[in-house]
Amino acid sequence: MPSLHGRPHASPQPAHRGTLLVRGGRVVDPAQGIDRVDDVFVRDGRIVAVGAGGESADETLDAAGLVVSPGLVDMHVHLREPGREEDETIETGTRAALAGGFTSVACIPNTEPPIDTQAAVEFIHQKAARADTCNVFVVGCVSRNREGKELAEIGRLVEAGAVAFSDDGAPVYDAELMRRALEYCRMSDAPILAHEEVLELSRGGVMHEGLVSLLLGLTGMPAAAEEVMIGRDIALAQATGGRLHVMHVSTAEGVDLIRAAKARGIRVTAEACPHHFTLTDESLRGFDSNFKMSPPLRTAADVEGIIAGIVDGTIDCIATDHAPHAPEKKMLELDRAPFGILGLETAVGLTVTRLVTTGRIGWPRMIESMSTLPARILGVDRGTLRPGAVADITVIDPDMSWQVDATAFRSKSVNSPFHGWTLRGRAVATIVAGRIKYRLGEA
Amino acid sequence: MPRVPTETEHVPAAWPHRHLLDLERLDADEIRLLLDTAAIFKEATEGCRRKLAVLTGCTVVNLFFENSTRTRTSFSLAARRLGADVIDFSASTSSLSKGESFIDTARNLEAMGIDAVVVRHGTPGTPHLLAQHLRCGVINAGDGPHEHPTQGLLDIFSIRERLGNLTGVTVGLVGDIAHSRTARSNLWGLLKLGAKVILCGPPTLVSDRWRELGVEVSHDLDAVVPRCDVLNLLRIQFERQNMRPFPSVREYAHLYAMTSDRLKNARGDLLILAPGPINRGVEMTADVADCRQSLILDQVTNGLAVRMAVLWLTCGPRDPAPRPGIAARII
Numbered sequence: 001m002p003s004l005h006g007r008p009h010a011s012p013q014p015a016h017r018g019t020l021l022v023r024g025g026r027v028v029d030p031a032q033g034i035d036r037v038d039d040v041f042v043r044d045g046r047i048v049a050v051g052a053g054g055e056s057a058d059e060t061l062d063a064a065g066l067v068v069s070p071g072l073v074d075m076h077v078h079l080r081e082p083g084r085e086e087d088e089t090i091e092t093g094t095r096a097a098l099a100g101g102f103t104s105v106a107c108i109p110n111t112e113p114p115i116d117t118q119a120a121v122e123f124i125h126q127k128a129a130r131a132d133t134c135n136v137f138v139v140g141c142v143s144r145n146r147e148g149k150e151l152a153e154i155g156r157l158v159e160a161g162a163v164a165f166s167d168d169g170a171p172v173y174d175a176e177l178m179r180r181a182l183e184y185c186r187m188s189d190a191p192i193l194a195h196e197e198v199l200e201l202s203r204g205g206v207m208h209e210g211l212v213s214l215l216l217g218l219t220g221m222p223a224a225a226e227e228v229m230i231g232r233d234i235a236l237a238q239a240t241g242g243r244l245h246v247m248h249v250s251t252a253e254g255v256d257l258i259r260a261a262k263a264r265g266i267r268v269t270a271e272a273c274p275h276h277f278t279l280t281d282e283s284l285r286g287f288d289s290n291f292k293m294s295p296p297l298r299t300a301a302d303v304e305g306i307i308a309g310i311v312d313g314t315i316d317c318i319a320t321d322h323a324p325h326a327p328e329k330k331m332l333e334l335d336r337a338p339f340g341i342l343g344l345e346t347a348v349g350l351t352v353t354r355l356v357t358t359g360r361i362g363w364p365r366m367i368e369s370m371s372t373l374p375a376r377i378l379g380v381d382r383g384t385l386r387p388g389a390v391a392d393i394t395v396i397d398p399d400m401s402w403q404v405d406a407t408a409f410r411s412k413s414v415n416s417p418f419h420g421w422t423l424r425g426r427a428v429a430t431i432v433a434g435r436i437k438y439r440l441g442e443a
Numbered sequence: 444m445p446r447v448p449t450e451t452e453h454v455p456a457a458w459p460h461r462h463l464l465d466l467e468r469l470d471a472d473e474i475r476l477l478l479d480t481a482a483i484f485k486e487a488t489e490g491c492r493r494k495l496a497v498l499t500g501c502t503v504v505n506l507f508f509e510n511s512t513r514t515r516t517s518f519s520l521a522a523r524r525l526g527a528d529v530i531d532f533s534a535s536t537s538s539l540s541k542g543e544s545f546i547d548t549a550r551n552l553e554a555m556g557i558d559a560v561v562v563r564h565g566t567p568g569t570p571h572l573l574a575q576h577l578r579c580g581v582i583n584a585g586d587g588p589h590e591h592p593t594q595g596l597l598d599i600f601s602i603r604e605r606l607g608n609l610t611g612v613t614v615g616l617v618g619d620i621a622h623s624r625t626a627r628s629n630l631w632g633l634l635k636l637g638a639k640v641i642l643c644g645p646p647t648l649v650s651d652r653w654r655e656l657g658v659e660v661s662h663d664l665d666a667v668v669p670r671c672d673v674l675n676l677l678r679i680q681f682e683r684q685n686m687r688p689f690p691s692v693r694e695y696a697h698l699y700a701m702t703s704d705r706l707k708n709a710r711g712d713l714l715i716l717a718p719g720p721i722n723r724g725v726e727m728t729a730d731v732a733d734c735r736q737s738l739i740l741d742q743v744t745n746g747l748a749v750r751m752a753v754l755w756l757t758c759g760p761r762d763p764a765p766r767p768g769i770a771a772r773i774i
Contacts, residue, residue, distance in 0.1 A: 203685055211652045215467070217567040217588030217627060219685075287568025332544060333566035 012135045012390065015045025016435035018058040022393060025063025029070055030368040031384035040068055042391040045434035049387050061429060061436065063395055069367040070384050071103025071134075071392030071432065073374040074344065076168075076193070076247060076271060076319035079105070079136070081127065082120075083112025088324040088412045090124065093344070094133035096322070096411040098438035100344040101427025103392035104135040104375070104382050105322075108193075109146070110169035116141035116152040121160035134432055135392070137380055142167045142181045142192060148174055151181060158188045163378045166193035168247055171229055173199065178233060182242025191243040191269065191377060194233050196254070197295070201225035206334050208281040208296040216284060218334065221296050223251040230254050234261040237268055245377055246270040248321050250295035252305020259314040269377050270309070271319040274350035275341055275417070277306045283417065289330045289337035290417040293323065310369060311360055317373045320347045324413035342416040345409050348396060350418070352425025356398070363398070395429035397440075402426050452497065453762035454755070462574045462581040463753050465590040466631040474632055477752055478600050484755070485748035488524055499526035501558040501758050506549060507584070508534040508564040513719065513743070514584050514594075518561045521750035527558070527758070545569070546576050553577050558758045562586075580757035588622045588683060594718055595628025597749040599636065601738045602673050604745070605714060610637035615667050617643045617699060618677035618726055621650065622684065625718045626677055630658065643667045644699060647688035664699050668709050675716040676701055676726040692725055701727040706734065714738055 020042040027038045027050050034050055041048040041055055074097065080088040088096075090107075097105050107124060109115030115124065121138045128136035140162035141152040146169075154165060165185060172178040172194065181192050202221035207213050209220020230246055234257060237244035249255055249270050261268045275293065280300050283291040291297060309315035320343025330337050351370065355361045361369075371394070375383025382392055406419035430438040457476055466474065485491055503522040505515050515531065522529045532552065549560060559580035562570045567589035574581040585591040599609065606612055614633055620626045620642050633640050640658040642649050653660050661667050668674070679695065681687075689695045701715065715727075715737045723729050732739060 211655050214621075214650055214652050215627070217586070217590070217622075217624060287571045328544070331546060333564065333569050333572070335566045 013132065013433045015390075015433045017044055018434070019043045019055075020391070020431070020434055020436070021055065021057035021060045022063050022068050022395065022431075023060055025066045025068035025395065026363070027068045027385065028363045028367045029385040030364045030372045031070070032386055034385070035364050040385060040393060042393075042434045045391055047385050047387055047389045047391050050385055059436070061395065065397070066428065067363055067396040067398050069394050069396065070371045071382060071430070072101045072348070072370045072394045073104040073378070073380075073382055074102045074320050074322065074347070075106040075317065075374040075378055077105040077107055077322045077344065078110065078324065078340070079107045080324060081111065082123065086326045087329075090127040090136065091131040091133065092410060092412040093322070093324070094128065094131050094136060096344040096409060097134045098430045098432075099410045099427070100346070101348045101394040101396060101430055102134060102344060103394060103430060103432045104137060104380065106137045106139050106164065106378055108139050108166055108168045109141045110167070114141050114146040115139070116144055116146065116157070118156050118160040121157060121162055125161060133437060134430070135382070137163045137378055139164045139166050139193060141165065142172050143177060146170070148172060148177060151177070151184060154181075154184055154190075155187065158190060162190070163380055164191050164193050164245070166195070166247070168193060168195040171195050171197045171199070175232060175236065179236050179240055182236055182240040182244065186240070186242055189243065189379065191245040193245045193247050195247050196226050196229035196233065198225045198228045201228070204335070205296070206292055207284045208298045210281055210299055212281040212284060216287070218284065221294070223253060223298060223302070226251055226295050227253045227257060230257050234258070234266060234268060237261070238264070238266045241267065244268045248273050248276065248295055248319070249306065249309070249315060250276045250298050250302060252302045255305045255309035255314055259309070259312075262314065269316045270314065271317045271374075272306045272310060272315045273319060273321045274343060274347050274354070277303055277310065278350050278354050279417070287334055288417065289332065289334055290341065290415050292334060292337055292339055293321070293341045294339040307355065307360055310355065311365075316369065316377065318347065318351055318369045319374065320344055324411055325415050326413055327415070330415050340415065342406070342409065342411055342413060345411065346404055346416060346418050346423065348427050349402065349404070349423030349425050352398060353423045357424055391431060391434040393431040394427055395431070396425060397428045398425050400424065400426045400428070452759075454759040456762065458756045461757060462570070463592050463757055464570050464574060464581065464583050466592045466595050466628045466635075467590070469635070471635040474596070474635055477596055477749070477756065478603060480752035480756060481596070481600055481745070481748040484751040485745070488751070491524065491744055491747040491751070494524050494526065496526040497755055498522065498758055501527040502530065502556065503527050503559045503561060503754060503758070504530045504532055504552050504557050506532050506552065506560050506562045508545065508562075509585070511563055511584070514563065517743075517746045518584060518750050521747050522754055524747065525751055525754060527754065530557075546573065549573050549577055553579050559754065582753055582757060585624050588624050588627070588680070590628045591624040592628050593746065593749050593753055594625045595632045596753070597742055597746040598625070598629050598675060598716055598718065599632045600745045600749055601716060601741050602714060604741070605738070606672070609633065611639070612672045613639045613641065613670055614673040614675060615641045615643055615671040616675050616677060617664060617667075617701070619648050619679045620644055620653070620677065621648045621688070622680035623677045629675060630656070634658070641667050641671065645689055645695070665705065665708065668705050671713060672710065673714045673716065674701065675718070676721070677718065678720065678722060679725055696725050700725060701731045703728060703730050706731060712736070716742060718742070
């Protein structure tokens with residue numbers, strides 16, 4: 001089986017012929033240690049250089065006062081197609097990604113049918129190519145039909161272009177299957193993206209188990225349900241040498257477990273979602289199902305633990321867990337409404353507002369967590385503005401204050417609890433393979 | 444004290460709410476107003492037996508998504524005692540079995556021109572969700588383990604009727620606190636009116652987290668009984684439990700049932716409440732249920748008074764409501 005790293009993936013957008021100059025922005029590229037005001041010059045869909053100087057281009061984008069970064073990569077997106085096109089499609093989801101500043105997304109395979117065959121991977125690639133939007137990297141199922149019983153044909157999926165493996169939506173419940181998956185993936189060095197949950201402990205739960213769930217009489221999902229499973233998978237990663245990526249870490253204790261595992265040299269990485277470093281279980285007091293997601297919103301101490309993990313690098317990256325649901329599905333009793341929250345179009349604003357403007361992290365760490373590291377974890381050739389790299393570029397206005405309007409989202413769904421919030425920081429241009437695919441204010 | 448409401452009496456301005464969703468969000472004065480109004484109705488109807496015409500022309504819908512006999516009957520009777528029309532609507536006979544959402548069902552009922560929906564549902568927050576989507580009044584008749592405000596009010600009404608004032612009164616809530624909406628409504632009402640609350644039961648049913656509200660948590664009923672002025676014995680909600688939170692009913696009853704032996708250690712004037720339906724032999728023995736300190740049947744009568752008060756306060760005429768001529772009261 002070919003190594004995953006360095007090989008081209010079938011999904012990227014075709015290179016744009018011609019030249020583009022992104023002029024005078026604050027260029028932040030952690031992969032090269034760059035953080036300075038400069039130009040970025042692009043030819044035929046590739047980066048020529050940062051700081052080319054004096055060349056004229058077919059097209060010029062004035063980036064004065066703006067942050068220019070390698071294109072953002074969201075490694076946790078539910079595009080819902082095939083099977084649940086009423087919630088989102090590959091086209092609408094990737095348009096939402098562009099509007100949020102993302103040039104690449106990794107799509108999670110809990111579709112109907114799940115992505116566990118070469119044909120399914122090929123379907124995603126073709127739909128993405130037809131959408132002509134951003135890059136879509138495919139995550140394949142760990143288990144056949146996502147049933148958690150036997151391994152999917154992981155080798156064949158890698159050959160088709162799958163970059164990582166996950167049964168997300170549910171944990172890989174059988175410990176032996178998880179061990180085999182971590183072992184088997186060592187062939188291609190693809191990571192297992194793990195949804196960590198002990199189902200018996202969270203059964204029937206709709207929110208974090210704590211004082212708020214107690215007062216509201218809602219069935220809780222204890223933090224321990226997540227932490228016990230993180231502990232198990234760290235032990236299995238250590239035993240196998242496989243690559244474990246912990247998805248949507250939501251508890252402070254979970255961050256501590258990962259920090260300790262990294263210190264012992266175990267191959268574990270982790271992501272956190274903007275809602276988990278922004279909201280707490282107090283949000284459920286209004287019984288609004290837009291605040292229902294899995295893992296659930298936890299306590300203020302957990303929010304602080306997540307932020308500390310992002311600051312010190314224990315949490316490698318920020319991912320959205322973009323999970324669209326059509327309004328009629330969310331407008332139900334809390335226990336019948338599905339888990340999930342939109343993320344693509346609010347991630348930059350929430351991260352800038354919550355972490356950058358508050359001084360918790362600087363721009364280099366923000367870009368590292370939303371571009372450099374997710375690209376590195378997925379093993380895709382993105383996340384840098386190095387000469388010769390594919391010219392995926394995001395231009396962000398760091399000071400723009402804007403109001404979230406879920407009804408204006410590119411996404412097909414509106415299940416965002418941030419509707420009406422005022423955020424700071426927004427993507428104003430998104431460039432994929434040298435072509436400007438999105439500009440704020442243009443349809 | 445407010446006067447006896449008449450057909451033209453307006454709901455007092457001190458009661459600004461269109462809905463009764465929970466007791467957590469009411470303040471002490473609002474709870475007192477509810478209790479005072481209930482006392483007036485109880486007296487004016489000669490113990491909830493006579494009819495008044497203060498809600499003539501109003502229509503109240505009982506929208507019950509969970510089985511209930513006594514609460515629904517109590518609401519129906521209370522509404523009729525005030526002259527309102529009552530429609531019973533239960534999930535099993537509705538279009539919910541055809542896949543309609545409960546919000547659409549409620550909207551359809553509202554379009555028929557109703558004044559209030561009395562809703563019971565197995566999911567916490569469902570009345571709150573309805574209140575966001577309907578213009579008519581919404582009264583919570585129990586939302587899962589969250590709250591059952593009229594039950595809390597009638598329990599407190601019954602205590603107040605005997606003791607006059609709740610300040611400094613020690614009330615023990617015993618049993619399945621985890622799954623009890625009655626416990627939560629009692630807790631909020633009692634705390635706001637100045638009572639001391641002790642929660643008692645096994646740790647699997649009584650979380651230590653309750654202490655964060657300033658209430659006492661105990662797992663030893665024998666230590667709690669002598670300290671209480673009132674004991675409220677809550678039913679074990681077998682239907683709401685994922686996994687049985689104690690090894691056997693026998694063991695639970697041994698540790699937490701109120702028996703005549705335990706009663707011997709109580710104060711002579713201890714009051715005993717139970718929201719019913721009771722499991723005789725589990726929460727209490729039969730002799731305790733029927734003893735002279737038991738307020739169980741008072742609670743049932745007072746339930747009518749409290750529900751009359753709630754219906755009138757949420758549906759009654761408001762000032763300054765435009766009331767041109769006789770139009771407002773035409774049947």
